[in-house]
Amino acid sequence: MPFFRDFALSIQLPLPYNPADSITEQIASSFQNSLTNLKTTYLDSYLLHSPCRTLEQTLEAWRALIALQNEGKVRMIGICNAYDVSLLHALSRERQVQAVQNRWYEENDWDASVHSYCRANDVMYQSFWTLTGSPSLLTHPTLLELAAAAACTPAQVVYKIAQLEGIVPLSGTTSTLHMQQDITVNEIELPAESNAKLGVVRNFIWG
Ligand SMILES: NC(=O)c1ccc[n+]([C@@H]2O[C@H](COP(=O)([O-])OP(=O)(O)OC[C@H]3O[C@@H](n4cnc5c(N)ncnc54)[C@H](OP(=O)(O)O)[C@@H]3O)[C@@H](O)[C@H]2O)c1
Known part of the structure; x- marks a missing residue:
């Protein structure tokens, strides 16, 4: 609207x-x-x-x-x-x-x-x-693979990675569904075998 x-x-x-x-x-x-x-x-x-x-x-x-x-x-x-x-x-x-x-x-x-x-x-x-400013992170192929492995959305993985970097990501959603998904980010566990992929995304962010 x-x-x-x-x-x-x-x-x-x-x-x-x-x-x-x-x-x-x-x-x-x-x-x-x-x-x-x-x-x-x-x-x-x-x-x-x-x-x-x-x-x-x-x-x-x-x-x-x-x-x-x-x-x-x-x-x-x-x-x-x-x-x-x-x-x-x-x-x-x-x-x-x-x-x-x-x-x-x-x-x-x-x-x-x-x-x-x-x-x-x-x-x-x-x-x-966190989401709106970084479309290339949100659509990064490795991040999409992490989302698939953890059965969650790319937006949730971006917030999760922010949390892993010691950040409290603020959600700007206007959607009840998205807010529910965002609240559960705390509980998302990225599978142990995802560590290498996590490293790729971290490297994309911090270089
Ligand atoms: N202190 C300051 O100067 C300042 C400046 C700007 C913003 N803020 C605050 O920061 C907070 C975050 O706002 P932001 O706009 O920067 O947020 P954001 O996380 O960058 O983006 C939210 C946008 O992403 C979409 N989205 C898609 N999937 C989502 C999901 N799972 N969860 C959340 N959003 C999803 C939302 O659309 P849908 O609505 O369709 O979900 C919305 O358009 C807000 O509370 C805002 O007031 C503070």
Whole structure:
């Protein structure tokens, strides 16, 4: 239904904060709106959508998230669309970044440096564009063989391989069936004789 999807995207929702406010105030207001919308008193995870224009602004936003965590209002804090490891180092001098949510796909070389930083520092790396961004992975002949051997779909194998690389892949499906399949990825066991094929796919990703 592309028409309805485009129509929905064209609706301008009001900002959940006043852009004239300071960054700290914007986050306080946005956070309160999220609690109200989600009918809850705390959030499991609260991520800055992207770095701000300057490092100082990003640090101000990060300190606002730290304050929310200190107050017990959020459990995990992190940042999305952060592709520069030096930024993660700068934030972590204030408090360790606990989650990163980034594009994980072939066009950005699978975000190798940030992914590696996250693995080394026990940071949860959440991926998006995992399926849509990498059609050549999704249709890789060896990946298709792995899917056949494990009796699952190529999409499930991509998510499984992401998990094996220490990634939490986010599913962007709009389909109940696909979501059910995605939830079962945790339980998929690739047969032991698939190890060589797994190596081929890993090599395709990381080179
Ligand atoms: N932080 C950010 O800046 C940011 C940016 C973008 C996205 N996100 C979030 O990341 C999450 C993932 O979104 P994405 O678009 O990047 O997801 P994705 O995994 O790259 O792609 C989902 C697409 O793949 C299709 N698909 C086919 N088989 C599927 C299966 N088994 N499971 C899931 N999808 C399947 C879906 O179609 P069907 O609907 O037909 O299943 C949908 O078109 C979402 O929650 C999104 O909000 C965050």
